[in-house]
């Protein structure tokens with residue numbers, strides 16, 4: 001069936017069967033590969049995108065359920081919070097292999113959007129579902145705090 | 154910076170019409186230079202007429218930072234700033250881009266990327282500098298000693314010019330056989346903690362292209378249904394259900410019988426079509442044991458006479474010294490199977506070229522392995538196979554199997570087609586955990602005899618487990634007199650001065666495919682050694698740091714190990730933990746580097762342990778990129794601790810019990826507090842950093858947990874198997 005998606009500010013008509021995870025439409029149909037596949041069962045966060053500004057796991061979000069939503073992927077996120085997060089990520093060299101990092105950035109933006117000055121505990125709680133096999137956690141924590149400072153400045 | 158990720162971008166850019174200077178080595182190892190037409194050379198540095206400089210990276214980037222590190226070496230010697238250098242991954246060529254520590258074999262592993270490239274890449278940068286300066290000196294009629302290159306500008310004698318202006322002339326000059334390398338006092342980039350990674354930006358904005366992200370025109374996705382028990386073979390399949398999946402193309406049995414390939418138009422269709430497939434298996438030769446049986450087999454082997462006397466020590470003397478000891482400390486440890494679970498599931502893409510060749514697109518850790526395997530499968534000479542190395546989303550050893558497992562699967566799947574469409578093989582996370590290769594299970598039984606003053610009289614150390622190297626291409630290098638060094642490294646070569654040490658090894662049967670896992674044998678040997686050291690110190694009534702230092706005298710190895718031990722203890726305020734906190738320490742040498750770690754916890758085994766803080770000191774010789782070194786320690790510690798807390802692969806009737814991350818739970822952000830890394834300043838040659846952070850982390854945690862808890866015997870791992878809970 002044809003499904004109309006609003007993604008990164010544009011409208012796309014895509015062919016997909018009901019029950020298809022949004023992740024695979026984004027990656028395979030729209031060829032936006034910044035959103036990653038890590039587990040497929042909502043337990044790693046590599047596939048995190050925003051739905052109306054809120055982080056969700058696109059591997060467990062079905063395409064027919066998001067026709068009316070504003071979807072944003074790592075390629076389309078460019079608000080001041082995202083810029084602050086990405087700048088902080090570069091200043092602190094958060095990444096290692098980098099494969100989880102699109103998802104980390106999308107979740108970090110989600111956190112800072114609702115809580116511009118999170119404590120370390122609040123970061124740990126919010127970011128719990130974003131696994132990093134390279135264990136870059138301490139820099140993720142520092143990166144979010146640094147982004148918070150950049151946003152204040 | 155821009156990373157060239159176009160399909161055929163690798164090195165083909167060198168064929169541009171404009172002048173280019175390539176500096177690298179000839180197959181015989183001599184430094185050589187060329188312009189684009191000369192193909193007898195594989196370069197490490199490429200300079201275009203527009204002055205852009207590109208480092209050609211022979212190692213693959215799975216996060217450990219070699220792309221930044223090797224680019225730093227070139228930039229340093231050539232006189233560039235870091236924003237003036239790009240990088241590309243080298244093509245597969247075992248003669249030129251080999252790991253100098255592996256022989257004629259290109260590969261990344263054993264934490265060797267910097268150690269084997271340090272002089273090679275600096276030579277290339279320095280040779281390019283001398284040639285460019287010489288070309289400028291000739292043109293300007295000045296002495297080359299009057300010229301230098303700073304920030305990409307050739308300057309001196311009142312003149313200045315861009316590197317690009319002299320690329321054509323420099324390419325006509327013979328490369329110096331021994332260019333002058335900078336004295337460490339002249340370094341501006343090497344050792345500079347402010348140098349940033351070259352790949353941070355593209356990995357933070359989603360633009361980095363991993364093998365999984367490749368979309369070749371007209372590609373098919375292949376997924377494979379594999380035997381539920383390792384070693385089973387296909388007897389037939391029914392794809393009726395698969396045919397209902399939109400996008401399903403067809404299914405076919407692999408010629409090896411190891412599985413059924415499902416081809417589909419996209420990944421989701423491939424996943425669904427594979428799920429709908431009904432495969433029947435011949436399991437008569439398949440693994441049927443459970444992990445409990447594997448454990449029993451290993452523990453029984455520890456009680457029997459060891460197969461090998463590893464260090465040819467006098468076993469009888471050790472046993473009688475222990476018999477005479479005032480105190481004997483004894484412990485048996487069991488280490489389970491572990492999966493690597495890199496974040497990017499395994500995958501690679503194969504396509505045919507118009508001239509009958511094959512291209513493999515892969516985040517390949519050891520390109521020479523798949524290169525040779527593909528040459529054999531397709532019956533093509535090596536030069537007809539190209540490997541396009543892409544970024545890899547982690548590896549920890551998994552992307553380097555001796556039998557090139559997933560690349561061979563992809564090649565066989567491709568060979569079953571008419572070759573008109575590229576085939577991308579994708580593994581799911583379930584495939585990764587269930588059909589994978591594992592850190593083999595190991596057991597250690599250690600008995601340490603102490604005299605009444607707490608001095609060690611004898612140390613009887615038995616190890617049993619599955620050899621990783623036997624039966625692989627690495628056997629000749631790693632197995633001597635029957636002993637697989639990777640089974641005993643970290644024990645048989647311990648820098649501790651231990652009197653009366655005997656090390657016995659017994660190889661047990663292969664339970665499943667075994668594979669090196671970040672830090673290989675040290676994953677279990679460091680744990681056994683360092684927990685025993687703590688127990689011996691406790692029995693002797695001596696502080697664990699002090700007790701270790703007593704056994705670290707007499708040589709450079711001991712001095713460097715003692716150095717990191719003291720530094721970590723000092724930085725962690727060893728012995729002065731805040732109220733409610735308990736510390737544990739461990740120190741270990743691996744891959745030429747020395748690392749000590751102090752883990753500080755609150756709570757205890759019964760009420761729940763919280764890991765509050767880790768302090769690490771590392772001596773890895775000269776730290777080329779100190780911040781990358783710190784990041785590697787942080788990551789190595791997290792990797793070691795995450796698994797030892799709660800992860801294991803178990804089998805029931807030969808089938809893997811775990812499915813996905815929910816039952817192979819990765820370390821999470823809240824599991825571990827701050828990690829504070831201190832890098833020892835050093836002028837020694839650089840040694841490994843990707844792995845040495847891992848070995849001390851688990852025993853340091855174990856030592857802290859044991860001290861905080863009453864009557865806790867941490868013999869079975871992960872710790873949750875020894876009744877430790879975490880909060």
Ligand code: FES
Nearest residue numbers: 038039040045059
């Ligand atoms: S791929 Fe969606 S959470 Fe892991």
Ligand code: FES
Nearest residue numbers: 097098132133134
């Ligand atoms: S950076 Fe590798 S998984 Fe997070």
